[in-house]
Amino acid sequence: MSDFETLTVDQVPDDANILDVRDPYEFDAGHIPGAINIPLDQLPLRIEELDPDTDYYVICRTGGRSARATPYMEMHGYSAVNVAGGCGAWLEADKPLVSETGAEPIVR
Numbered sequence: 507m508s509d510f511e512t513l514t515v516d517q518v519p520d521d522a523n524i525l526d527v528r529d530p531y532e533f534d535a536g537h538i539p540g541a542i543n544i545p546l547d548q549l550p551l552r553i554e555e556l557d558p559d560t561d562y563y564v565i566c567r568t569g570g571r572s573a574r575a576t577p578y579m580e581m582h583g584y585s586a587v588n589v590a591g592g593c594g595a596w597l598e599a600d601k602p603l604v605s606e607t608g609a610e611p612i613v614r
């Protein structure tokens with residue numbers, strides 16, 4: 507049983523605020539356009555960078571780390587929804603990714 511909301515990639519609105527909790531090398535290789543990156547292990551230190559009035563759609567590679575980040579954020583007063591399947595599912599669904607490396611975006 508989970509005490510947080512989980513949506514599929516198809517349910518994420520086009521204008522969603524995406525929080526990607528993967529490590530920077532993963533984020534740089536391929537991420538959702540406009541996503542912000544705070545790795546899961548930095549979230550306790552950096553959570554105040556987030557806006558308590560914004561709904562965040564939290565994503566990682568396959569859904570493991572986002573399922574930990576989402577209840578943590580909720581517990582600290584932030585609005586967070588877990589994106590099931592992560593960037594792998596996002597790519598499978600043919601949704602846009604960009605890279606910071608100059609290479610074709612990939613999910614790693």
Ligand SMILES: O=S(=O)([O-])[S-]
Nearest residue numbers: 567568569570571
């Ligand atoms: O990104 S992951 O924790 O699902 S491998």
